[in-house]
Amino acid sequence: MKTTLHLIATLVAVGLVAGASLSLVNGWAQPLIDANETKVKMAGVxxxxxGGAASKPISEVAPGPASADNLEAYQVLDGQGQVLGWAVFGEGTGFSDKIRLMVGVSPDLNRTLGIKILKDSExxxxxxxxxxxxxxxxxxxxGRPAPGLEAGPLTxxxxxxxxxxxxxAITGATISSKAVVSIVNESVSKLRSRIGQGEAGR
Amino acid sequence: MKGQVSARQEVLKGLWDQNPTLRQLLGMCPTLAITTSAINGVAMGLAVIFVLICSNLMISLVRRLVPNQVRIAAYIVIIATFVTVVDLTMKARFPELSSSLGAFIPLIVVNCIILGRAEAFASKNGPWRSVLDAVGMGAGFTVSLTFLASLREILGNGTLFGVTLFPAWEPWVVMILPAGGFLTLGLILGGVNLINRSHEASRRRALVEASRAAAGFALPGAAAGTPARGEA
Known part of the structure; x- marks a missing residue:
C-alpha cells in the first residue's frame, strides 16, 4: 500500500511540475505563434x-451568416481605396498532408490574380x-493568353x-496540382455565394 | 567503469566510438526524414542536444527519488516537457524552420537516443557526467545528421545551406526523396565501418608488436590478449 501511494505521488509530482512549467512557456510562446501566423497570412494577402496596399477582412465588407461557410477572405485595396480584388484563404488535402493557400481573385470574381502556398508537405x-x-x-x-486564368471552375x-x-499540371505531381486547383475552386465558390456576383465590385 | 573514464572521453565517445547515429543506429527516423537540407540537419541536431542535456541532467538529479517501477513513465514526461518547450520556442522564434521540420520536433519525445541515454546513463550516473554524456551524444547526432544532410542537399539540390554551389548542376532529385536518404546513410555507414576496421587492424598490429617487444618471443601474444592470437 505504501509503495503504491509512493508511485502515485511520484507521478503526480512529476506531472504537476511538467504541467506548470509548460503552461508558463505556452503563455510566452502562444501570442508570438499567433502573430507569426497572422504575419504569414497577411503577407500572402x-x-x-x-499592387495591394491595404486590406479589410470580409466580415467588415460583406458580413454573412457567421461561421456558416468558414470563409476567410480579405478585400484588397490600393492606396486610393480602389478595390483591386479579393484574397481568399483555403485549405484542403494534398498528396501527403494539408495544403493551406491564399488565392487572389479579381473584383468581379472571374479571374485569378495570384496564388501563395502558405503551408504544404508535398x-x-x-x-x-x-x-x-x-x-x-x-x-x-x-505564361498564358491575356485575360489570365478564368476563375471558375478551374480544371x-x-x-x-x-x-x-x-x-x-506539374509533371510527376498531378495529385498536388489537382489538390491546389480544387482548394482554389472551393474557396472561390464560397466567396461567390457569400457576396454574390452582382455586388462584388462594391 | 565509473571514475576511470575521463571527462574528455565521456564526451568524445558520443562522437565516434558510440556515435548514436552511425554506431548505435538509434534515432533513424528523423535521420532519414529531415536530412533533405543541411540547415534542417543542424536545427534538428541542436534541438536534440538541448533536450538531451536537459533531460539527462533532470533525470540524473531525480534518479534516486523516482521509484524503479514508474521510472520510464516519469522519464517520458520529463522528456516530453523539454521537447514541448523546444517545439513552442521554435514555432515562436523560427517559424520557417519549424514548418520545414514539421512533426519531427514533437517526435523527439520518442527518439530512442533520448530515452536510451536516460535509461543507460543518466539513471546510473551523476549530473555532471550525464551532462557530458548528453553533450557528446548530441554532438555526435548533430554532426552525423549535418553531414548526411549536406551530401543530400549538394547532390539533390545543388546547394549547401541554401547557397548554390553548382549553377549548371542538374540536381538528382532522388537524393532528396526517401530513397536518397537510405542510399546516403548506407554508404556513410559502410564508410564508417571501413575506417573502423582498418583502425582495428592497425591497433592489433601495434599490440602484437608491443607484446613482442615486451615479452620477446617466449610468450607470443600473451600481453596483447586474444587479438594477437595466431601470431605464434
Missing amino acids: MEVVP TPGLGTKIREGAYPDQFFGR VVKGAAEAPNEVQ
Whole structure:
C-alpha cells in the first residue's frame, strides 16, 4: 500500500511540475505563434493581389451568416481605396498532408490574380513545385493568353493549357496540382455565394 | 567503469566510438526524414542536444527519488516537457524552420537516443557526467545528421545551406526523396565501418608488436590478449 501511494505521488509530482512549467512557456510562446501566423497570412494577402496596399477582412465588407461557410477572405485595396480584388484563404488535402493557400481573385470574381502556398508537405522536388515556378505563375496570368486564368471552375490538364479555365499540371505531381486547383475552386465558390456576383465590385 | 573514464572521453565517445547515429543506429527516423537540407540537419541536431542535456541532467538529479517501477513513465514526461518547450520556442522564434521540420520536433519525445541515454546513463550516473554524456551524444547526432544532410542537399539540390554551389548542376532529385536518404546513410555507414576496421587492424598490429617487444618471443601474444592470437 505504501509503495503504491509512493508511485502515485511520484507521478503526480512529476506531472504537476511538467504541467506548470509548460503552461508558463505556452503563455510566452502562444501570442508570438499567433502573430507569426497572422504575419504569414497577411503577407500572402498582399502577394496574391498585386499592387495591394491595404486590406479589410470580409466580415467588415460583406458580413454573412457567421461561421456558416468558414470563409476567410480579405478585400484588397490600393492606396486610393480602389478595390483591386479579393484574397481568399483555403485549405484542403494534398498528396501527403494539408495544403493551406491564399488565392487572389479579381473584383468581379472571374479571374485569378495570384496564388501563395502558405503551408504544404508535398514531395520535395515534385509536389513542392506548387510553391513557385511555372505552376503558380499560371494563377498570376503569367505564361498564358491575356485575360489570365478564368476563375471558375478551374480544371487541371496534362500538357499545355488551352481553354481559359485550364491549369497545366506539374509533371510527376498531378495529385498536388489537382489538390491546389480544387482548394482554389472551393474557396472561390464560397466567396461567390457569400457576396454574390452582382455586388462584388462594391 | 565509473571514475576511470575521463571527462574528455565521456564526451568524445558520443562522437565516434558510440556515435548514436552511425554506431548505435538509434534515432533513424528523423535521420532519414529531415536530412533533405543541411540547415534542417543542424536545427534538428541542436534541438536534440538541448533536450538531451536537459533531460539527462533532470533525470540524473531525480534518479534516486523516482521509484524503479514508474521510472520510464516519469522519464517520458520529463522528456516530453523539454521537447514541448523546444517545439513552442521554435514555432515562436523560427517559424520557417519549424514548418520545414514539421512533426519531427514533437517526435523527439520518442527518439530512442533520448530515452536510451536516460535509461543507460543518466539513471546510473551523476549530473555532471550525464551532462557530458548528453553533450557528446548530441554532438555526435548533430554532426552525423549535418553531414548526411549536406551530401543530400549538394547532390539533390545543388546547394549547401541554401547557397548554390553548382549553377549548371542538374540536381538528382532522388537524393532528396526517401530513397536518397537510405542510399546516403548506407554508404556513410559502410564508410564508417571501413575506417573502423582498418583502425582495428592497425591497433592489433601495434599490440602484437608491443607484446613482442615486451615479452620477446617466449610468450607470443600473451600481453596483447586474444587479438594477437595466431601470431605464434
